[in-house]
Amino acid sequence: MTDSPAVTPSTAAQERRSCTKAPTAPPATLFLFGANGDLVKRLLIPSLYNLLRDGLLDDRTQIIGVDHNPNSDEGFADRLEAFIRDQAEAKGKSRDEALDADLWGQLRGRIRYLQGDFLEDATYQAVGERIAQADTDNAVFYLATAARFFGDVAERLGKAGLLEEREDAYRRLVVEKPFGADLASAQALNQRLLANMEEKQIYRIDHYLGKETVQNILVSRFSNALFESFWNNHYIDHVQITAAETVGVESRGDFYEKTGTLRDMVPNHLFQLLAMVAMEPPASFNATSVRDEKAKVVGAIRPQTTEEALANSVRGQYAAGTMNDKPVKGYREEERVDPESQTETYVALKLFVDNWRWAGVPFYLRTGKRLTARDTEIAICFKHAPYAQFRDTKIDRMRPNYLIIQIQPDEGMWFDFHAKRPGPLVELENIRMGFAYSDFFEMQPSTGYETLIYDSLIGDQTLFQRADNIENGWRAVQPFLDAWQQGGAVESYAAGSAGPAGADELLQKDGRSWHPLT
Numbered sequence: 407m408t409d410s411p412a413v414t415p416s417t418a419a420q421e422r423r424s425c426t427k428a429p430t431a432p433p434a435t436l437f438l439f440g441a442n443g444d445l446v447k448r449l450l451i452p453s454l455y456n457l458l459r460d461g462l463l464d465d466r467t468q469i470i471g472v473d474h475n476p477n478s479d480e481g482f483a484d485r486l487e488a489f490i491r492d493q494a495e496a497k498g499k500s501r502d503e504a505l506d507a508d509l510w511g512q513l514r515g516r517i518r519y520l521q522g523d524f525l526e527d528a529t530y531q532a533v534g535e536r537i538a539q540a541d542t543d544n545a546v547f548y549l550a551t552a553a554r555f556f557g558d559v560a561e562r563l564g565k566a567g568l569l570e571e572r573e574d575a576y577r578r579l580v581v582e583k584p585f586g587a588d589l590a591s592a593q594a595l596n597q598r599l600l601a602n603m604e605e606k607q608i609y610r611i612d613h614y615l616g617k618e619t620v621q622n623i624l625v626s627r628f629s630n631a632l633f634e635s636f637w638n639n640h641y642i643d644h645v646q647i648t649a650a651e652t653v654g655v656e657s658r659g660d661f662y663e664k665t666g667t668l669r670d671m672v673p674n675h676l677f678q679l680l681a682m683v684a685m686e687p688p689a690s691f692n693a694t695s696v697r698d699e700k701a702k703v704v705g706a707i708r709p710q711t712t713e714e715a716l717a718n719s720v721r722g723q724y725a726a727g728t729m730n731d732k733p734v735k736g737y738r739e740e741e742r743v744d745p746e747s748q749t750e751t752y753v754a755l756k757l758f759v760d761n762w763r764w765a766g767v768p769f770y771l772r773t774g775k776r777l778t779a780r781d782t783e784i785a786i787c788f789k790h791a792p793y794a795q796f797r798d799t800k801i802d803r804m805r806p807n808y809l810i811i812q813i814q815p816d817e818g819m820w821f822d823f824h825a826k827r828p829g830p831l832v833e834l835e836n837i838r839m840g841f842a843y844s845d846f847f848e849m850q851p852s853t854g855y856e857t858l859i860y861d862s863l864i865g866d867q868t869l870f871q872r873a874d875n876i877e878n879g880w881r882a883v884q885p886f887l888d889a890w891q892q893g894g895a896v897e898s899y900a901a902g903s904a905g906p907a908g909a910d911e912l913l914q915k916d917g918r919s920w921h922p923l924t
């Protein structure tokens with residue numbers, strides 16, 4: 407989105423820039439299992455730093471990294487610090503200014519390291535001792551490990567009695583993605599977790615729900631009567647949900663070969679966007695009401711037969727191409743990728759939500775790597791206005807109206823509609839009216855994980871996935887996984903392009919086209 411007309415913020419808007427301060431979260435010991443992994447240094451520690459900056463972490467909160475490699479408190483903190491400074495330098499910023507000395511000093515002072523094998527009881531005994539020594543009995547166990555350890559760590563925490571809550575002490579488990587690799591494995595993992603704790607203790611992360619723009623979908627939809635009046639199959643022709651990335655698989659060839667784009671992006675991130683757009687109004691914004699409605703709408707996605715799934719899906723894989731005038735290699739040439747790999751790096755799907763609001767409205771989803779632009783958006787395409795008055799009007803084709811919810815980058819919302827071009831004749835022009843976040847709000851640097859970590863500390867599950875939501879997502883995706891075992895093939899697209907030709911054909915055969923990637 408580059409050509410959005412800037413809305414000049416009024417003085418009143420300037421006043422809205424500073425938001426009301428949220429209360430400091432209760433104290434807790436936060437155990438980061440998988441402390442030496444990428445997520446901790448790249449996202450979790452920077453998020454905790456931002457939470458501290460915003461005064462949202464209690465002074466008694468400690469952060470304990472747990473992993474199998476030997477290390478000390480100092481060594482672990484040094485490693486995190488070096489990574490953050492290296493990152494800043496790689497982005498052309500100053501190493502020294504990457505961290506505020508005082509703030510980092512405060513956070514560093516709370517960081518500890520615990521060496522332990524995830525599969526050994528001694529580790530959990532040591533975790534228990536750390537809790538006993540802490541100033542608080544509250545504990546959050548954050549599973550930032552490889553997915554194969556999720557069930558084992560949860561079971562061992564349970565066996566060691568560490569998941570037993572008291573009125574004055576909570577115990578919570580945060581689980582990263584991927585949550586299962588298909589319906590059966592997601593159900594099995596849910597069963598293992600629920601055998602050791604209650605649903606109210608489980609925080610299944612989908613980092614898309616940490617994004618302000620995603621949370622704003624519900625606020626915009628349900629606080630403005632305007633939107634509800636047209637939010638249905640009487641006015642909406644179809645919905646497009648896009649998560650286009652410019653990055654390739656980077657160093658994750660191993661993971662990606664086993665996972666592919668469908669599993670990596672659709673039942674989680676794309677379905678969260680679909681749920682936010684398509685759900686019915688919840689009775690309130692509390693976790694139960696919101697999650698009830700989300701589970702219902704994802705559960706209403708029509709299960710497809712093998713033939714339907716093959717006709718309504720496109721798999722792509724990037725081949726060598728050019729990005730920003732530089733040659734980039736194809737997926738099969740990436741490290742730790744089979745040179746004959748059939749794994750998809752792009753997927754487009756056509757889905758239906760079988761309920762009264764959406765009957766007959768297709769939802770087209772697409773996501774892929776090494777595409778022409780980074781663009782995560784929801785495009786709501788309206789039905790055509792009747793042409794009667796405009797038969798003789800000078801315009802090649804009246805475009806449908808769109809409401810674009812731009813999730814990232816250049817966060818905002820845009821309406822595309824027609825207006826009369828000034829002059830004596832009736833001539834139509836396609837115009838755009840918009841709201842850019844940056845025009846109205848001061849956005850502090852954030853990773854998107856801040857809200858999620860904060861919510862796990864205060865006990866708000868609204869932005870986390872409940873077991874039924876996860877399973878409904880896999881149930882809707884499973885027919886595609888099964889159908890792909892039986893037929894069809896992955897289609898090649900050049901890195902830097904808009905994706906495989908088949909994805910365009912998927913919409914063309916319905917007389918529609920994708921909203922361009924910008």
Ligand code: BG6
Nearest residue numbers: 583613649651653670671675782
């Ligand atoms: C992750 C996927 O969950 O989401 C990655 O594993 C993907 O493959 C990433 O790149 C996209 O997240 P974002 O926030 O950059 O859109």
